[in-house]
Amino acid sequence: MLRWIIFIIVYIVMGLYTLQALKTVTRYPWVYYLFITIAVLVLGNFIYQFTAGEEEGRVLSRSKSYAFGLLLTVLAFQLVTILFLFSEDIFRVISSGYQKFFGQSKEFTLPERRKFLSILGLGLAAIPFGALLYGMYKGKYNFKxxxxxxxxxxxxxxxxxxxxxxxxxxxxxxxxxxxxxxxxxxxxxxxxxxxxxxxxxxxxxxxxxxxxxxxxxxxxxxxxxxxxxxxxxxxxxxxxxxxxxxxxxxxxxxxxxxxxxxxxxxxxxxxxxxxxxxxxxxxxxxxxxxxxxxxxxxxxxxxxxxxxxxxxxxxxxxxxxxxxxxxxxxxxxxxxxxxxxxxxxxxxxxxxxxxxxxxxxxxxxxxxxxxxxxxxxxxxxxxxxxxxxxxxxxxxxxxxxxxxxxx
Structure with a gap:
């Protein structure tokens, strides 16, 4: 149970972090709600399949396999986005600290996120997101x-x-x-x-x-x-x-x-x-x-x-x-x-x-x-x-x- 709680907390934190990139890029609320809905449904299905929905005698049923695949797809999207946001946040913190201690500003205030980096992060995150979806839809039967x-x-x-x-x-x-x-x-x-x-x-x-x-x-x-x-x-x-x-x-x-x-x-x-x-x-x-x-x-x-x-x-x-x-x-x-x-x-x-x-x-x-x-x-x-x-x-x-x- 403890592992599930830790996993859910980490997943939520990653989702909230990714949401910041979406808010920087667009002001349309429906985009935020769509992302939240997808993230919640994918997580909910994964938890259900690996707990209440577990099939007796099978380690990895087809439904559990797809639940895992969809979760992996969302996590890949979040991780790539977070890499960009986190690197930018390090710069924002250092910049604000420098201004407070060596500049003219007396308050510690973070500069706004740069829209370009958020767009770049989301764009690159869409590559593994799309590739993993393609892999489930077409790639698995792309016989060579x-x-x-x-x-x-x-x-x-x-x-x-x-x-x-x-x-x-x-x-x-x-x-x-x-x-x-x-x-x-x-x-x-x-x-x-x-x-x-x-x-x-x-x-x-x-x-x-x-x-x-x-x-x-x-x-x-x-x-x-x-x-x-x-x-x-x-x-x-x-x-x-x-x-x-x-x-x-x-x-x-x-x-x-x-x-x-x-x-x-x-x-x-x-x-x-x-x-x-x-x-x-x-x-x-x-x-x-x-x-x-x-x-x-x-x-x-x-x-x-x-x-x-x-x-x-x-x-x-x-x-x-x-x-x-x-x-x-x-x-x-x-x-x-x-x-x-x-x-x-x-x-x-x-x-x-x-x-x-x-x-x-x-x-x-x-x-x-x-x-x-x-x-x-x-x-x-x-x-x-x-x-x-x-x-x-x-x-x-x-x-x-x-x-x-x-x-």
Whole structure:
């Protein structure tokens, strides 16, 4: 309760501060009332969704997700505006103090706010405000196909030109637009890859979240099949289950659902993709994550009966596994496919110029292709979304990787 009170007080103070900028810019009362109404409704909805409106057994329902997204949008607007007002207020206080002690004025009076700075602050605040709204309305379904060619000296000859489509982090419990998902599934099939690999987090929490979408994902097709591994959300660890049996049953239901959709689920296992006399090993581990995330992945077990000299592709949900374990393993894993980070669903990307997201402060390898010690990893930005119900700058991704024999 104390945290709620502190949060509400801070939110109100920020709102009142932002209101000062609006009063400096315009004298129309309806603008003030509109801002106050929006701020109060957003706060009220957020409090309701996370207290009285909480749904049993779910950590972050769709309604709670949107309540959080709208609150984040208003807070971003307020924070940017306050940065300008606060910097101006520091100058106003210093200026008034100087006039009182060293000037001719005997009273401490603050000069009026400068309209220009308030307009500038509100204008800049409108950028993240509009971007976050766009991210919830359009950005979360702005699917991008990213294509890479990776060259290897030791790629088996028959696999020269072999094409892989990777998807990750579906988070089906967040979906709210069937036509957009139909479009994305069709976009995956249009790549006509040899194999489809899914690298974890099919759901947010519960297997039932995937049931309305399973018929669509069943239509995913590749001539060498489709394979999957589990992500941290697939285990149901973020739900307050009534019994351990219920939690275990949920995981079994999800495993069976994936298999019924045609996925070959690799649980610390491997398969060989064969072309004539040539083969490559496909290794799949359960989730292994740093910093409190589940460490069910067993690389040694997963690579049992795989030769040291075999060409190896590893599916591991969390890229920290690659950094902490895979890179230094006695086996050379030519390509690792991960997801998990979502690119934080927020950032700036201009190909060839800039790639930035706050998530880089937590994950060294957070989006795209990286190469270390002669081994590659692709960190997929994710197919779906979680928490904030949108994406800004970091768009949902379908990765297409073509393996090439180095000349």
């Amino acid at each position: 196909v990213l294509k890479y060619n990776l060259e290897y000296d030791d790629l088996p000859d028959a696999f020269d030109g072999y094409q892989i489509t990777q998807i990750s982090d579906v988070h089906s419990g967040s979906f709210d637009n069937r036509k957009k998902i139909e479009y994305a599934v069709d976009l995956i099939n249009k790549q006509k890859s040899d194999v489809i690999l899914f690298t974890g987090d099919m759901v947010n929490n519960m297997a039932t979240e995937m049931e309305p979408w399973s018929d669509l994902f069943t239509t995913l097709d590749a001539k060498d099949g489709k394979f999957s591994v589990l992500g941290n959300h697939d285990y149901g660890d973020y739900v307050d289950w009534e019994t351990e049996e219920a939690k275990s049953q949920n995981l079994e239901d999800l495993k069976n659902l994936q298999r019924n959709m045609g996925f070959d689920l690799l649980l610390n296992e491997n398969r060989f993709l064969q072309k004539g006399d040539d083969k490559i090993a496909l290794v799949g581990v359960e989730n292994w994550g740093r910093g409190g995330f589940k460490k069910a992945g067993d690389l040694k077990k997963a690579a049992a009966n795989v030769g040291k000299d075999d060409f190896k592709i590893l599916m591991s949900h969390d890229p920290s596994h690659w950094e902490d374990v895979v890179l230094h393993d006695e086996y050379h894993y030519h390509l690792t496919l991960s997801g998990h980070t979502h690119g934080m669903q927020f950032g700036i990307e201009i190909p060839g110029w800039i790639k930035w997201s706050p998530v880089k402060w937590r994950y060294k390898y957070w989006a795209g292709i990286y190469k270390e010690l002669g081994q590659y990893i692709n960190v997929n930005r994710g197919f779906g979304f979680l928490g904030y119900p949108g994406r800004v700058g970091i768009w949902p991704e379908i990765t297409v990787i073509t393996l090439k024999k180095k000349a």
